[in-house]
Amino acid sequence: MVSEYAVEIFDYLYSLETKYMPNPRYMDDQSDLDWKMRGVLVDWLVEVHTKFRLLPETLFLAVNIVDRFMSVRVITLEKVQLVGIASMIIAAKIEEVFAPSVQNYVYIADNGYEQKEVLKAEKCILEVLNFDFSYPNPMNFLRRISKADNYDVQTRTIAKYLLEIGLVDHRLMPYKTxxxxxxxxxxxxxxxxxxxxxxxxxxxxxxxxxxxLIDVVNALLSYLTEPVTHEAFFKKYASKRFLKASIIARKWAHETVGAGANAEGW
Known part of the structure; x- marks a missing residue:
C-alpha cells in the first residue's frame, strides 16, 4: 500500500468491516447443513487453494463469499461444494493475476459438477451479493501489524496460521477480522x-x-487444544514451507495452558 495514504486507507478498511461480516447465526436457517459440514467445506477449500498455490487473500475472500451467500440463501447439501467452488473462482478473479480455469475446478472436484453448473452458480452468487466484494481482507491488517514486529518471518507465519483458524472455526465469525x-x-x-x-x-x-483481545485469544486457544478436525488445514501449516506453525502452536497451547484453560491472568 502507498505509505503516504496508509492511515486513510486503513481507516476506510476499518469502516467496511461490519458491512461485510456474515451473519454468525446463519446456520439456524440452513435445514440441510450444520457447522461441522461448513468446516469440512472450508477445509477442502484450503486444500484446493494450496494445490493451486493461490494468494492468501484469495482464500479469505472465498470463505467470506461463501458465508455471506449462505447468510441470505438456503443451500442444499448437494450444492454446498458447488457454492465453495464458485466462491473460490470469484475470489481468484479478483485477487489473482492468473486465475485457474473453471475446468481446473471441475477436475479438482472429481467432476462432480458440469462446467455450466459452476458458471450458473457463479452468476447466482454475483447477483445475490450485488457484485460487491470490497471485503477488508484480514491479510492487510496482519501485514500492517507486522511492520511493528519488524516483519519477523516466524512470528508472521504463526500469526497467519492463527488468523486462518478464523476461516475453519465458525466460533471466530462474530469478531471483526x-x-x-x-x-x-x-x-x-x-x-x-x-x-x-x-x-x-x-x-x-x-x-x-x-x-x-482476550476473548479472541481464548477462542483461538479453545481450537488449538481440541483434537485436529481440519486435516488439510493442519497439514498445510505443519509443512516446512510454513515453518511447522500448526505443530508449534498446538504444542505451545497444550504445554502452556492445557486443554480447557483460558487467557485470563497471563
Whole structure:
C-alpha cells in the first residue's frame, strides 16, 4: 500500500468491516447443513487453494463469499461444494493475476459438477451479493501489524496460521477480522517470547489493547487444544514451507495452558 495514504486507507478498511461480516447465526436457517459440514467445506477449500498455490487473500475472500451467500440463501447439501467452488473462482478473479480455469475446478472436484453448473452458480452468487466484494481482507491488517514486529518471518507465519483458524472455526465469525488479526499476532509473539504488546503494536493493530483481545485469544486457544478436525488445514501449516506453525502452536497451547484453560491472568 502507498505509505503516504496508509492511515486513510486503513481507516476506510476499518469502516467496511461490519458491512461485510456474515451473519454468525446463519446456520439456524440452513435445514440441510450444520457447522461441522461448513468446516469440512472450508477445509477442502484450503486444500484446493494450496494445490493451486493461490494468494492468501484469495482464500479469505472465498470463505467470506461463501458465508455471506449462505447468510441470505438456503443451500442444499448437494450444492454446498458447488457454492465453495464458485466462491473460490470469484475470489481468484479478483485477487489473482492468473486465475485457474473453471475446468481446473471441475477436475479438482472429481467432476462432480458440469462446467455450466459452476458458471450458473457463479452468476447466482454475483447477483445475490450485488457484485460487491470490497471485503477488508484480514491479510492487510496482519501485514500492517507486522511492520511493528519488524516483519519477523516466524512470528508472521504463526500469526497467519492463527488468523486462518478464523476461516475453519465458525466460533471466530462474530469478531471483526482486524481484531482476529491483532489477536493472532499477539498470540504468535507470546508463543515465541517476542516481548510485550507495546504501544507501537497497539497502534499498528488498530488500537487493540491486550484486554481487548482476550476473548479472541481464548477462542483461538479453545481450537488449538481440541483434537485436529481440519486435516488439510493442519497439514498445510505443519509443512516446512510454513515453518511447522500448526505443530508449534498446538504444542505451545497444550504445554502452556492445557486443554480447557483460558487467557485470563497471563
Amino acid at each position: 482486524s481484531k482476529v488479526a491483532a489477536a493472532s499476532m499477539y498470540m504468535a509473539r507470546m508463543m515465541l517470547k517476542r516481548g510485550d504488546w507495546n504501544d507501537n503494536l497497539v497502534h499498528y493493530s488498530g488500537d487493540y489493547t491486550e484486554s481487548d
